[in-house]
Amino acid sequence: MPDWAISLVLLLLALFIADLIHQSAFRLLKRIVAERDLFWRALVARTEGPSRLGLMILAASSATTLAPLPGYWAGLLRHILLVGFIALLGWLAMTAVHIWMVVYLRRFKLDAEDNLLARKHVTQTRILRRVANALIVMITGSAALMTFDGVRQYGVSLLASAGAAGIVVGLALQPVLKNLIAGIQLAVTQPIRIDDALLIENEWGKVEEITSTYIVVRIWDWRRLILPLSYFIEKPFQNWTREGAALIGSVMLYVDYTVPVDALRRKVEEIAAQSPLWDRQVVNVQVTDFRESTMEIRILASAANSGRTFDLRCEIREKIIAYLQKEFPQSLPRLRADLAERNGGHPAMLPAPAETSLAEASSEQASMRVAGRQ
Numbered sequence: 001m002p003d004w005a006i007s008l009v010l011l012l013l014a015l016f017i018a019d020l021i022h023q024s025a026f027r028l029l030k031r032i033v034a035e036r037d038l039f040w041r042a043l044v045a046r047t048e049g050p051s052r053l054g055l056m057i058l059a060a061s062s063a064t065t066l067a068p069l070p071g072y073w074a075g076l077l078r079h080i081l082l083v084g085f086i087a088l089l090g091w092l093a094m095t096a097v098h099i100w101m102v103v104y105l106r107r108f109k110l111d112a113e114d115n116l117l118a119r120k121h122v123t124q125t126r127i128l129r130r131v132a133n134a135l136i137v138m139i140t141g142s143a144a145l146m147t148f149d150g151v152r153q154y155g156v157s158l159l160a161s162a163g164a165a166g167i168v169v170g171l172a173l174q175p176v177l178k179n180l181i182a183g184i185q186l187a188v189t190q191p192i193r194i195d196d197a198l199l200i201e202n203e204w205g206k207v208e209e210i211t212s213t214y215i216v217v218r219i220w221d222w223r224r225l226i227l228p229l230s231y232f233i234e235k236p237f238q239n240w241t242r243e244g245a246a247l248i249g250s251v252m253l254y255v256d257y258t259v260p261v262d263a264l265r266r267k268v269e270e271i272a273a274q275s276p277l278w279d280r281q282v283v284n285v286q287v288t289d290f291r292e293s294t295m296e297i298r299i300l301a302s303a304a305n306s307g308r309t310f311d312l313r314c315e316i317r318e319k320i321i322a323y324l325q326k327e328f329p330q331s332l333p334r335l336r337a338d339l340a341e342r343n344g345g346h347p348a349m350l351p352a353p354a355e356t357s358l359a360e361a362s363s364e365q366a367s368m369r370v371a372g373r374q
Contacts, residue, residue, distance in 0.1 A: 003070070010067045017059060018052075018055040054088055057084050090140030094136055097136070101125045119193040123190060183212055192207055195208075197239070198217060198238060203217070204306075205225060215227050240306045245306070246303065246305065249301055249303065249313040253296070255332065256294060256332060267320065269285075272316070275312060279303050282302035284301075294333045
């Protein structure tokens with residue numbers, strides 16, 4: 001047989017034996033961990049790919065040593081195995097980061113009632129994992145490029161950011177590097193976390209996903225708002241769950257001056273007490289402003305989170321307007337007009353202001369203007 005055929009047979013035989021050993025070993029491992037918890041099963045599944053690649057590289061390297069290959073082909077195959085080994089190291093590093101994240105987050109539950117601490121650690125570890133993966137990919141790619149003589153300088157430039165090629169690559173990757181640094185800042189300072197409620201770009205939503213370059217905010221109507229990481233470092237936004245989920249909601253009423261505020265306050269307290277949304281912390285009714293024809297009343301009520309606060313505000317609006325319509329319909333906003341009669345050239349005001357409809361008031365005002373011109 002020619003040398004190339006013997007080398008090919010040896011290489012294929014070595015890869016076949018390595019794959020057979022790997023399958024047998026992992027079949028046994030899966031049986032052993034089948035009765036254990038999810039972590040061990042996930043660990044075996046996560047390391048199956050890297051271990052197969054490692055065994056194949058080891059088997060191919062041994063076959064290359066034994067195969068009667070010419071110098072050029074032997075060097076080429078060793079180069080390919082070296083690149084594969086570098087990729088294997090990067091893969092193992094990313095797997096180790098993932099396993100560390102899973103082990104670290106096992107003690108935190110996002111579905112708990114008070115999940116502030118869990119959201120903090122989940123956000124931090126996910127951002128750091130993506131940043132670490134990006135750095136691993138960059139270093140692995142640089143090391144692989146440095147094994148090729150023709151493009152070695154690009155690998156060095158990418159790794160050390162030196163030279164003309166490094167400047168070009170740095171400029172081209174400026175947005176990526178900017179978001180990478182912003183991701184590190186977000187992981188350390190944590191102005192936002194997973195499942196935080198935000199008011200941003202005039203939209204309310206919750207943080208659904210944090211990647212190494214952007215953040216996905218799920219808006220209340222199920223749309224998704226995609227924002228770069230640098231946005232949360234450079235621009236202001238509202239975080240409604242930064243230190244806690246409880247919020248105070250406000251309801252504004254504009255009613256006539258004749259409304260009995262004490263009765264309204266008692267009704268609001270009754271509505272809040274009967275609502276399962278109220279957290280028994282804050283309920284308040286205050287007259288906050290007087291206007292030309294109405295007075296402004298502010299109702300405050302608190303709830304456990306932003307969603308319950310919004311629903312509580314809507315419930316108070318619906319029930320308080322029904323209460324006013326039933327008990328004090330005359331206290332709803334209406335247009336006032338003072339009717340005057342001419343008596344010797346001087347207007348004589350009626351004893352009390354009369355309340356009239358918008359059409360009647362407009363007709364009366366038009367008549368008065370005509371009389372004035374005459």
